[in-house]
Amino acid sequence: MEHIFHSIKLSKDSKNPLYTQLYEKIKEMIVHGVLAAGTRLPSVRQLAGSLGINQITVVSAYRMLENNKYAFSKPGSGTYVAKMLPLIRPRTPENESMLTDELYHQDDISLIHNGQIKINKDTVNFASATPNPDLFPVEDFKQALNEVLDRDKGNAFGYQESQGFYPLRESIAKILHQSKIPCSADMLQIISGAQQGIDIISKAFLNQGDYVIVESPTYTGAIAVFKSRGAQIIDIELETDGPNLKILEYNLNKYRPRLIYTIPTFQNPTGYSYSNFKRQELLRLAEKYNAYIIEDDYVSDLDFELKGFIPIKALDKNHRVIFIKSFSKIFMPGLRLGFMIVPSELLGNILEAKHTTDISTSGLIQRTFDLYIRNGFWDKHYRFMYQIYKERYLAIVKQLDENLPDSIQFMHPGGGLNIWLDLPYGFSISELVKQCAAHNIVFAPGKIFYCSSSSQKLNHIRLSFAAVYTEQIHEGLQKLAEIISGILNKQNQYRNMPVL
């Protein structure tokens, strides 16, 4: 038994610390059955002695084995190989935090703050970026649904073309023409929501170790997908008018990423939009460095101040942009429906990935949504939602302007569903969460939107107004501003910390 461990070779020149090297070697022996389940590992002293390494190194390696469920310890007896081996991807602390981040994306409030905060009908909900169910056009949709069932009968339930139901693609192409994006049904791929779009693109074009550029902060549902493909993520700080172009080009040149993931208009979580100059430049750089852009059109159609940003896809003469749009934010998230505009040379790969992923998006939903558009319901519903969201947007911006202490920064995004508050460095967000919860007010802390702890900033919060009622905004934000001021004053007083 002992001699197996003697054979372990560690390298002091490696960039991996000795304890992770030792962990990997022992893990390998366990996974490959060299060390049977239940085997007692050598004592720390023994192993350190025989390998000529520090005991701390062995202790650290054993602890990693335990944390990852390859081993367990019996107090007073020693460390043993686990009886039941963990499946494959042990949940590392990194995985753990990823899961938490992701769940935020569901915008299911019960999951935010780890379930410690309960939501009820009186909650002032600045956390959810999903519309309230009472705004969904249930009756119109029901009418379209029944019409489709009477018209198509069983055909509504057969397999659909993987690219999507053709008439729906035609209907969408028509809508896109109105928003300056020239497009035909052949260039469209129907998807089961934007999340699936990102997943499919990754499956088609990313291999392990490939680089991807993302904004920081960003939608972490995208980061989760890229990580799941084994991609390396380069996060570039988002300024109020888009990324710093020098930093962007430096990274494009150095890492030659395959994809650049961006939400250029009314971004989630910041609400920032790229200037038209930066849109052009991003496109130019993508061409120069042979990268493709994923343009995630989150809610560009909620342009309350008529900024008129041009979709990057509308500028895309050389077919560098894959455009994704979901109907979740304006229509109904539970339908799981969206589309992508795909450059023709990429369509084959995308179609293959879609087919592998789920064969096709529900035909019944596609047919119903097509009829919903053709019957004019979509246009009507969009105008309805635009008005409601605009009213909330104006109310929230007004209240913040009037009530926030002067030291708090925020940019008027001009549209979208989110406002990004920039609190002073050192401000205790967790204290803010706690005090707000006591007044039944919830929001998302900014730190969850970063892809790594090293780039994470801790002094932001995201206020979303998709699920908050206009009549709650006034009182809710007054209270929020009051709590912020209270915390600021207290911190000032006790810590003698200058407020910027």
Place this chain on the structure above:
Amino acid sequence: MEHIFHSIKLSKDSKNPLYTQLYEKIKEMIVHGVLAAGTRLPSVRQLAGSLGINQITVVSAYRMLENNKYAFSKPGSGTYVAKMLPLIRPRTPENESMLTDELYHQDDISLIHNGQIKINKDTVNFASATPNPDLFPVEDFKQALNEVLDRDKGNAFGYQESQGFYPLRESIAKILHQSKIPCSADMLQIISGAQQGIDIISKAFLNQGDYVIVESPTYTGAIAVFKSRGAQIIDIELETDGPNLKILEYNLNKYRPRLIYTIPTFQNPTGYSYSNFKRQELLRLAEKYNAYIIEDDYVSDLDFELKGFIPIKALDKNHRVIFIKSFSKIFMPGLRLGFMIVPSELLGNILEAKHTTDISTSGLIQRTFDLYIRNGFWDKHYRFMYQIYKERYLAIVKQLDENLPDSIQFMHPGGGLNIWLDLPYGFSISELVKQCAAHNIVFAPGKIFYCSSSSQKLNHIRLSFAAVYTEQIHEGLQKLAEIISGILNKQNQYRNMPVL
């Protein structure tokens, strides 16, 4: 310019041929921008001379560059770096065949035989494993749908729990109890069809280079997913009662695969089922070698001869089996609905992968199907489909027994939706396809169900009876048998080939 090419080093000792090495080196230079778009590559003679290699090697490398769209040639002028670089995963011949295989799975006949064979309402369709749309329970479903809309209103369209709508999971758990699988709602994960289930498991547990064991032949939609994760596939020949256990264990021991993908009952495409002994053994071996089993329950409920095979999941005391079931074959494929039973220690990883993939399956569809089950519609529809399929099964087996030449082998599967005909070695399947098409009869050639050309057998066809009408079976199979006999006689006569 020239000096760049001088720096290329090729190794004669490498297991990669020189021309692929050369291809890789030049491709790298192109991808990394060392060679700009439009640059003329050295002539074949020049490059061969300067590297001291055969001209054929250079020609082959250049051809690979062209095939993969990194370069193009101008006749009489030379080879040039492509103006627009291909995205990332160039479509290699291997990818190409994969795509074709996959499309078969859609069972969309217009895609089978590359669109050369047209389907009309008189086609005798032995190719599709998907039920005819006229069998779908549209009226009952519509009733449930409207009931859900009236009951849940907007809530039917919000985001759903990623694990699935809880009442639906309860309803499914109840159904499973009837089929001997003890199960609770907490162990179930709702998925958008079986294909998505395989995709999610792969995302959760496979990394590049991991090994997966599959049956040969098998459902190639699964293979496409495993390949997309960069997994290495070990295909093990399927015998009429399951795989050869010695070969299985040899491979488990040698490659330590993470997953074993199996359709143990009425397999697609063969119709074969594992003996109960082999089910037990598979489970024992998975435990011994620390692998997990994906049990794809394709159509075990279509047990026409009451074979009573026990699902492997029902034997799974040590939580080694992930059980997948779709409702596509008996219910309606276009709904994209299915479920998995997941061992509790794997649930976290699976849930994370589901969330990354599409956040959740359509809430409206889940709620409707739940009510459909609770209203007793599911049970009624299952019994209806069982009778129809059974009638077809009995008719097809009887006709084949009576009409096929004695030299043709086939096993009565006892259930399912497919029959696997074993034609003599050397029999021309393409001739059979052609002659049958002339009589408006279609089926799937067996070769599409293999994961590599090396393991591919060419002498099988799959006859499916999900979409063929009972009244077509008699005449269709008489004609098929006649055509087979004709080809056999002709081959006998001209080639003097013994018929087995």
